[in-house]
Amino acid sequence: MNKEYYGKLIYELSRAGRRGASLPDNGTPDATASIPAGLLRTEAPRLPEVDEPTVVRHYTNMSANNFGVDTGFYPLGSCTMKYNPKINEEIAAHHAFADLHPMQPASTVQGALEAYWTLQNALAEIGGMSEFTLNPFAGAHGELTGLMVIRAYHQARGDHRRTKVIVPDSAHGTNPASAAVAGLKVVEVKSLPDGTVDIEALRPLLDDTVAAMMMTNPNTAGIFEHGVKEICDMVHAAGGLMYYDGANLNPMLGMARPGDMGFDVMHINLHKTFSTPHGGGGPGSGPVGVRKGLEQFLPDPRVRREADGSFTVTRDNGDALGSISATLGNYGVQLRALAYIMSLGRDGLKMAGPLATLNANYIKESLRDLYLLPLDRVCKHEFVFDGLRDKSTGVTTLDVAKRLLDFGFHAPTIYFPLLFHESLMIEPTETESPETLDAFIDTMRAIAREAAENPEVVKSAPHTTPISRPDDTAAALNPVVTYDDLIAAQA
Amino acid sequence: MIHHYFPHTADDIQRMLGRCGMKELDELYADVPADLRLKGDYDLPAGRSEKEIRDFFNDLGSRNRQLTCFAGAGFYHHYTPSVIPYILSRSEFLTAYTPYQPEISQGTLQYIFEYQSMMSRLTGMEVSNASMYDGATATAEAMMMAVSASRKRDRVLIASTVNPSVRRVVATYARYHGVRLDEIAEADGVSQRDDLEAKLAEGDVAGVIVAAPNYYGILEDYAGWADACHRAKALFIVNCIPADLALMKTPGEWGADIACGDAQSLGMPLHYGGPYLGFLCASKSLIRKMPGRMVGATTDADGHRTFVLTLQAREQHIRRDKATSNICSNQGLMALHTVVYLSLLGSDGLREAAMQGLNGAHYLASRLEATGMMRMSFPGKPFINEFAMDTDFEVDDLERLCIENEILCGVKIAPKRILIAVTEMQTREDMDRLVETVKKLKS
Numbered sequence: 001m002n003k004e005y006y007g008k009l010i011y012e013l014s015r016a017g018r019r020g021a022s023l024p025d026n027g028t029p030d031a032t033a034s035i036p037a038g039l040l041r042t043e044a045p046r047l048p049e050v051d052e053p054t055v056v057r058h059y060t061n062m063s064a065n066n067f068g069v070d071t072g073f074y075p076l077g078s079c080t081m082k083y084n085p086k087i088n089e090e091i092a093a094h095h096a097f098a099d100l101h102p103m104q105p106a107s108t109v110q111g112a113l114e115a116y117w118t119l120q121n122a123l124a125e126i127g128g129m130s131e132f133t134l135n136p137f138a139g140a141h142g143e144l145t146g147l148m149v150i151r152a153y154h155q156a157r158g159d160h161r162r163t164k165v166i167v168p169d170s171a172h173g174t175n176p177a178s179a180a181v182a183g184l185k186v187v188e189v190k191s192l193p194d195g196t197v198d199i200e201a202l203r204p205l206l207d208d209t210v211a212a213m214m215m216t217n218p219n220t221a222g223i224f225e226h227g228v229k230e231i232c233d234m235v236h237a238a239g240g241l242m243y244y245d246g247a248n249l250n251p252m253l254g255m256a257r258p259g260d261m262g263f264d265v266m267h268i269n270l271h272k273t274f275s276t277p278h279g280g281g282g283p284g285s286g287p288v289g290v291r292k293g294l295e296q297f298l299p300d301p302r303v304r305r306e307a308d309g310s311f312t313v314t315r316d317n318g319d320a321l322g323s324i325s326a327t328l329g330n331y332g333v334q335l336r337a338l339a340y341i342m343s344l345g346r347d348g349l350k351m352a353g354p355l356a357t358l359n360a361n362y363i364k365e366s367l368r369d370l371y372l373l374p375l376d377r378v379c380k381h382e383f384v385f386d387g388l389r390d391k392s393t394g395v396t397t398l399d400v401a402k403r404l405l406d407f408g409f410h411a412p413t414i415y416f417p418l419l420f421h422e423s424l425m426i427e428p429t430e431t432e433s434p435e436t437l438d439a440f441i442d443t444m445r446a447i448a449r450e451a452a453e454n455p456e457v458v459k460s461a462p463h464t465t466p467i468s469r470p471d472d473t474a475a476a477l478n479p480v481v482t483y484d485d486l487i488a489a490q491a
Numbered sequence: 492m493i494h495h496y497f498p499h500t501a502d503d504i505q506r507m508l509g510r511c512g513m514k515e516l517d518e519l520y521a522d523v524p525a526d527l528r529l530k531g532d533y534d535l536p537a538g539r540s541e542k543e544i545r546d547f548f549n550d551l552g553s554r555n556r557q558l559t560c561f562a563g564a565g566f567y568h569h570y571t572p573s574v575i576p577y578i579l580s581r582s583e584f585l586t587a588y589t590p591y592q593p594e595i596s597q598g599t600l601q602y603i604f605e606y607q608s609m610m611s612r613l614t615g616m617e618v619s620n621a622s623m624y625d626g627a628t629a630t631a632e633a634m635m636m637a638v639s640a641s642r643k644r645d646r647v648l649i650a651s652t653v654n655p656s657v658r659r660v661v662a663t664y665a666r667y668h669g670v671r672l673d674e675i676a677e678a679d680g681v682s683q684r685d686d687l688e689a690k691l692a693e694g695d696v697a698g699v700i701v702a703a704p705n706y707y708g709i710l711e712d713y714a715g716w717a718d719a720c721h722r723a724k725a726l727f728i729v730n731c732i733p734a735d736l737a738l739m740k741t742p743g744e745w746g747a748d749i750a751c752g753d754a755q756s757l758g759m760p761l762h763y764g765g766p767y768l769g770f771l772c773a774s775k776s777l778i779r780k781m782p783g784r785m786v787g788a789t790t791d792a793d794g795h796r797t798f799v800l801t802l803q804a805r806e807q808h809i810r811r812d813k814a815t816s817n818i819c820s821n822q823g824l825m826a827l828h829t830v831v832y833l834s835l836l837g838s839d840g841l842r843e844a845a846m847q848g849l850n851g852a853h854y855l856a857s858r859l860e861a862t863g864m865m866r867m868s869f870p871g872k873p874f875i876n877e878f879a880m881d882t883d884f885e886v887d888d889l890e891r892l893c894i895e896n897e898i899l900c901g902v903k904i905a906p907k908r909i910l911i912a913v914t915e916m917q918t919r920e921d922m923d924r925l926v927e928t929v930k931k932l933k934s
Contacts, residue, residue, distance in 0.1 A: 021835040
């Protein structure tokens with residue numbers, strides 16, 4: 001990463017008359033006159049005018065102010081920032097897949113459909129589910145789809161009273177937000193001091209209005225919900241379904257399957273567990289799986305294998321759910337995930353979970369004397385510190401996070417989960433070497449020492465990044481969200 | 492031997508377990524009840540070498556047909572300049588996540604700011620969010636935004652001339668979100684103003700969704716529609732195709748409150764359905780009702796102009812079930828695609844690409860009509876690069892014959908009606924080849 005701040009906008013490089021691309025000319029006659037003047041735009045869109053070399057240099061310089069997994073350690077809790085294999089990129093870009101139109105007849109895309117079908121089955125095996133749809137575009141979209149499946153199931157039984165979704169207080173914000181979009185009411189259930197769901201607090205919430213309970217397991221504190229089986233039994237007895245938020249599936253690879261725990265519906269974040277790049281925020285992919293008996297509630301379109309071995313795309317689920325996407329989803333992302341699963345195979349997948357868990361516990365055990373460990377037990381792929389152990393220095397979790405940037409590390413997730421005031425949530429993933437972990441541990445220890453001896457240097461961090469701390473409050477008070485806003489603000 | 496994505500040697504594992512007071516990896520899972528543990532292996536193949544993976548996908552790829560594409564229906568085969576995959580493959584962009592730490596994420600934040608700026612100007616709107624999943628979900632979000640902005644109303648009208656694959660998704664969201672979705676009737680391929688006015692007069696409409704161009708490729712005239720909506724206190728929402736905006740009247744010029752749609756037409760590879768990018772732009776007065784991420788300019792402690800995620804109080808990680816949407820990410824890398832594409836083409840290039848489609852489509856339509864076997868479904872209606880035709884023959888028969896000739900002739904929308912699209916990717920010879928194939932059906 002370049003420590004010099006680049007900071008220019010492409011508009012500031014624009015000069016009238018320049019152009020960065022060439023296009024073919026099909027030599028057909030000008031048909032502009034066929035469009036009535038009232039349907040044409042009157043002002044040009046004022047896009048930048050830039051030559052090709054300038055475009056390439058601009059975005060290259062911009063990228064140098066960015067930090068990715070390929071740059072360095074990225075222990076962002078609950079985001080599973082593992083290595084993104086390069087062969088996957090090559091396969092996703094293959095023209096034999098990249099040039100296919102989504103409405104192309106199934107007979108002309110048999111290879112593409114076989115890839116979809118193969119991934120769908122691999123995920124069903126890994127999740128312990130009966131069938132998956134790969135259509136949802138991201139984890140939150142998967143949650144929404146899963147909740148729609150659950151509502152469709154209840155409605156198909158003529159049970160219209162079930163409008164409540166139970167969500168633990170440790171859940172990701174997307175859980176309650178997805179429930180609200182799906183038209184369901186959210187009821188929060190408290191966690192015990194050990195970070196797991198309070199079963200006694202859950203009991204009185206279970207009645208005939210419960211549509212589902214959503215759980216992340218291991219939960220956002222990295223703790224395996226050992227009571228999961230009992231919780232599933234209780235919710236099932238009340239007539240509700242269990243939803244597994246797959247955000248934290250990674251440590252379960254090779255060790256346990258949501259279907260075997262008693263979950264009915266789940267999603268998987270391919271960009272977490274199955275190594276597809278996060279792309280600065282997307283595209284992701286959030287396939288949804290269901291147990292046997294719920295398959296008919298999955299959204300259209302669906303891929304099926306016919307008796308003769310050929311593949312078809314069907315859109316026949318009628319009113320069961322409908323569609324949550326126009327196409328079969330972020331297909332390019334799906335190809336990457338399939339390549340990853342094929343590379344690891346059953347043996348490699350079996351190691352991924354335990355090594356992710358080993359890396360997390362190794363960091364936890366190496367720092368617990370200096371950072372406050374509110375949940376003192378074996379964690380899974382991630383764990384949470386409640387800030388520095390020594391609270392007298394005034395150094396906050398935000399300060400520690402910013403100081404880490406000075407040493408070439410991305411910060412952990414901060415101030416989440418909401419269970420603790422100074423949450424510092426660390427997820428190393430299985431693709432980090434012990435040497436990297438040791439360097440991170442040494443830095444975290446050095447920061448703790450600085451906090452005691454020279455707290456100002458931590459509180460004013462970062463010092464070596466392209467920019468220093470930005471003013472978030474000013475940004476929100478007076479939103480400047482386009483270049484036109486910027487020009488207006490300068491005038 | 493350990494897989495090459497994992498750095499751990501057997502010695503590493505033992506040393507690290509020792510720090511945790513353990514001897515075996517299994518002890519890390521002692522808290523997982525034995526009856527929940529996976530017994531044995533997954534029923535999956537053993538791991539394969541990189542060469543074997545490449546061979547596997549080459550084989551699958553060989554079972555897909557590469558066709559000259561006249562199919563559109565919302566997804567268009569445009570040229571992708573080579574600069575784009577090159578920039579997108581820069582791992583500082585590709586392997587980053589949401590820019591939570593602005594000090595080391597200015598690259599992502601800056602291109603999102605550029606994206607918001609370009610999409611606002613292209614659509615003629617004041618603000619844009621950082622992008623959504625795709626055009627259909629962006630339209631569903633626009634519907635929910637209209638309902639939320641109205642506070643008390645729960646009814647939204649959608650033109651029946653909006654792409655049915657978008658309408659299906661919007662209808663699903665509506666059903667679960669408790670929105671009453673009604674259609675605006677069409678006649679001769681265009682939405683009926685009378686029907687709009689009659690439904691608005693009922694006084695309960697929160698928003699109205701129309702398409703420009705519509706599903707049949709027709710440019711409908713929405714003069715007066717925004718005023719009609721505003722008089723009835725409803726938001727006017729225009730779903731549009733960005734590649735066409737170099738030429739056609741923008742949602743902003745129609746007086747729209749929200750513009751939405753899919754930006755796939757900006758040179759994104761078809762990729763059998765994704766990843767694409769949904770965009771959502773709006774009037775500034777609606778900024779705090781917008782779903783999804785947004786980037787704003789500010790200054791850092793040293794006075795540099797910098798960029799940050801802003802207005803996060805709308806979002807799920809703060810507001811949970813009261814958030815404007817459940818969306819957590821955006822379509823980051825595809826937003827980068829969009830800004831690089833628009834920077835390379837500029838206003839003139841975008842216009843030139845749109846002109847190729849416009850001219851080509853009119854040439855092809857007239858050649859196909861001249862066969863005497865096909866007629867325009869909606870004669871006299873203006874279109875840019877896509878049009879519907881009625882056929883004397885079964886579209887399935889043409890499709891079969893065309894595939895034999897390496898052509899994807901279009902998208903069947905009825906047994907004897909087809910949608911055909913032209914972009915800068917098809918040559919005049921390609922178009923003539925399609926016409927010749929149609930003629931072969933005579934015999």
